[in-house]
Amino acid sequence: MAEAGRSLVLWDIDRTLLYVGEIDRQVYRETFAEIVGRPAERLPARGTGVTMPLAIRSLLLDNGVPASDVPRLLPRMVELLPQRLAAHQEDLREQGVLMPGAVSALKAVLEQTHFVPAVVTGNLKPNALLKLEAFGLDAFLDTEIGGYSSDDEHRPALVAVAQKRAQAKLGGAFTRSNTVIIGDSLEDVRTGVEGGASVIGIASGKTTARELASAGADAVLDSLEDVSRLLGKITTLTRTSPKR
Numbered sequence: 001m002a003e004a005g006r007s008l009v010l011w012d013i014d015r016t017l018l019y020v021g022e023i024d025r026q027v028y029r030e031t032f033a034e035i036v037g038r039p040a041e042r043l044p045a046r047g048t049g050v051t052m053p054l055a056i057r058s059l060l061l062d063n064g065v066p067a068s069d070v071p072r073l074l075p076r077m078v079e080l081l082p083q084r085l086a087a088h089q090e091d092l093r094e095q096g097v098l099m100p101g102a103v104s105a106l107k108a109v110l111e112q113t114h115f116v117p118a119v120v121t122g123n124l125k126p127n128a129l130l131k132l133e134a135f136g137l138d139a140f141l142d143t144e145i146g147g148y149s150s151d152d153e154h155r156p157a158l159v160a161v162a163q164k165r166a167q168a169k170l171g172g173a174f175t176r177s178n179t180v181i182i183g184d185s186l187e188d189v190r191t192g193v194e195g196g197a198s199v200i201g202i203a204s205g206k207t208t209a210r211e212l213a214s215a216g217a218d219a220v221l222d223s224l225e226d227v228s229r230l231l232g233k234i235t236t237l238t239r240t241s242p243k244r
Contacts, residue, residue: 007238008166008174009109010120010159010197011141012183013128015047015205016224017106018135020096027084028059031077034084036065047206049187051122051149053078078150082126092134099204101224106140108227115234116166119146120158120181120191126150145169155187159195178238180218182230189215198237200230 011017014024025043032040042062044055056077060070085092109117118141121128125148132138145165147158159181163174179197181188184205192199193216201212201220209220219233 005114007178009115009117010181012188013121015184016202017102018098023088030084031080035077049122049185051153051155052124053153085127085130104227105224110140118142120162122149124150155191156195159197180234180237186215189217200233
C-alpha cells in the first residue's frame with residue numbers, strides 16, 4: 001500500500017553529491033587501451049552528464065575507431081568499465097570529494113518519510129554504487145529504485161525507469177507531479193523536462209545558475225548547503241506534504 005503524498009526524489013551523483021576528479025577519465029583511458037589496443041588521444045568532455053554508453057561511443061569514434069566496429073566494441077567496454085573503476089576504489093576514497101552540503105541534504109531528505117530518495121544518473125549501475133559506497137552515501141538512497149545508464153543510454157528514459165521501480169516496490173503512481181530531479185548539469189535538466197520530472201538545478205558543477213534556469217530548471221540553488229530551502233523547493237515542486 002503506498003503512503004499518501006509520497007514523492008520520488010532522484011539525485012544525480014557526479015558534481016551534485018560528489019566529485020571524483022580525473023578517476024573517471026583514467027578509467028576510460030584504461031578501458032579504451034585494453035579493448036582497442038592503443039592509447040586514447042581524445043577523452044570525453046568533463047561534467048556534461050551524458051550517459052556512459054554515449055560517452056563510450058563518442059570516445060571510440062573520436063579516436064578513429066570505424067563506426068562499423070562500434071557495435072562490437074561498445075558492449076565490451078561497457079562490461080569492462082565497472083571492473084576498471086573497482087580497481088580504483090581506494091583512489092575514489094582518497095581523491096574524491098563530497099560536494100558542499102551533500103551529506104546534510106541527503107540525511108534531511110531521507111528523514112522526510114514522504115520522500116523516496118533514489119538516483120537518476122548517467123553512470124552504469126555498478127559504477128554508481130562504487131562511487132556512492134566509497135563515501136557511504138548509499139545509506140541515504142534506495143539504490144534498487146533508481147535509473148541508471150545500464151537501463152537505457154537515453155537519459156530522459158531513466159525517469160520512467162525509476163518511477164516504475166518505485167511504483168512496483170511502494171505502490172501508487174509516480175508521475176511528473178510527484179517526481180523531482182536534483183542535479184548540476186544541462187543533461188539533468190533535459191532529463192527532467194523530457195523524461196517527466198521537475199528539476200532543481202544545483203550550480204555546483206560546470207553549469208551556471210543562469211544556464212540551468214534558462215534550460216528549464218524549475219528552481220536553482222547555488223549549493224546543497226541550505227537544507228531547509230532545498231526541502232522547501234522539493235515540497236513545492238512535488239505538491240506534497242507529510243502524511244498526518
